[in-house]
Amino acid sequence: MNRIVKIILSDILKNKIVLVYTLILAVLSWSSFGMEDNTAKGMLTILNVILFTVPLVSILFATIYIYNSSEFIELLVSQPIKRSKIWISLFISLSLSLIISFLIGSGIPLLINAPDFNGIMMLIIGVLITAIFVSLAFFSAIFNRDKARGIGTSIVIWLFFALIFDGLILFLLFQFSDYPIEKPMIFVTSLSPIDLARIQMLLHLDASAMMGYTGALFKEYFGNGIGIAVSLLLLFIWVIIPFVLSLKKFKTKDL
């Protein structure tokens, strides 16, 4: 496993995109702490950066990289290596490189400005969100033979989770505001990794008051130890499922 991961990692690092991504994250993170006078506000700004930029860059970069390494994959498949090993190595190296970028770009300013539970929580969520969207990239790349369609699918996945899903939730909330839908809402939220991460973070930043009764219920549910564990577990499942599906498909793919 290590040999292939090493080869792919060194290839990704040769690619300047990851470097630029680290720089952009660093600039955004440092400036959001610099512009706001208190850390909580700075954290909220960073939260938005994490929930908007990180998924987009992760899914797009990973999708394009997978398509561009089709020759590499073809070469490896004819060599004595297990297919699953190739795919898992590709996943590990892509996630690892993007996670390292995130940790250097956003992690350092976060730990300096907010060296508490919230800061660490934010880091964990950023890491998980990166892995989730790399995993979704594998999913969309394996099920589309055509590169343009694959990248299109990835953009739609990102749009859906970053913007459309929120709109749907709002719509549901308004439509069913006369009914006690708070508990179903908790379930619906877990269908989007970005929303799951956002609520998790807002609760820690004590901004849940802005979410009214639903917020209070979320606080009751997500705020305590078990709630945190459950939501982290859900995020983790979001990493596993798309990737395992893509792995299953890759094992039987004709190259």
Place this chain on the structure above:
Amino acid sequence: MIEIKNISKKFGKLEVLKNVSASCNSGQCIALIGPNGCGKTTLIKSILGMVIPDSGSMEFNQKSIFGDYLYREKIGYMPQIGRYPDTMTIGEIIEMVKKIRNSKDNLDEDLFRDFEIEKMLNKQMRTLSGGTTQKISAVLAFMFNPDVLILDEPTAGLDPLAAEVLKEKIIKEKGKGKLILITSHLLSELDDLISEIIFMQEGKIFFHKKVNELKEETQEDKISKAIAKILRAN
């Protein structure tokens, strides 16, 4: 050595392989010929596990290849069109495959030397001509002393000198008792190489014969003429 039994494969609606069976043993040099799109490359790719057949079984040294990958250590494969990562240099590609194969000893560097790859180690793959890429594919296929060599259109795109070098190398390896599978359209080139012929047509094996039998049956001394005679007779 390689036992193919009732292999079928469909790409969508297109039936590429229809119930193909064949058996190949060490010491043989088999030519896989047939018109374009008759399933030669698909058959080769299924031996390598790159294409997974819909039905049938395939054995390498009496062991099924489905779900196995270690048998590929014993195969050297030269693809029809070698596709390599653009940004890597020749040296990096060769180093990488060496690392993956994890074999440092017993490397066969004849072609590496004869094709004078040493001078080109720093060239990036995307700057290479088709012929040079073919040379790299050949070097990689022969480098690890495999028991089986699978060569898909090995001389297409090579200059006459390089083609001759490669041909001599194939004859040398054949002498060591290896199994060699070649696909080619240049029948005249195969004359002094091969011992058996598999002729494929529309996804089926039309015939599988020894070269001498074929020549006797048709009373011809050139493979190309013998095959033309058989095709005309049908």
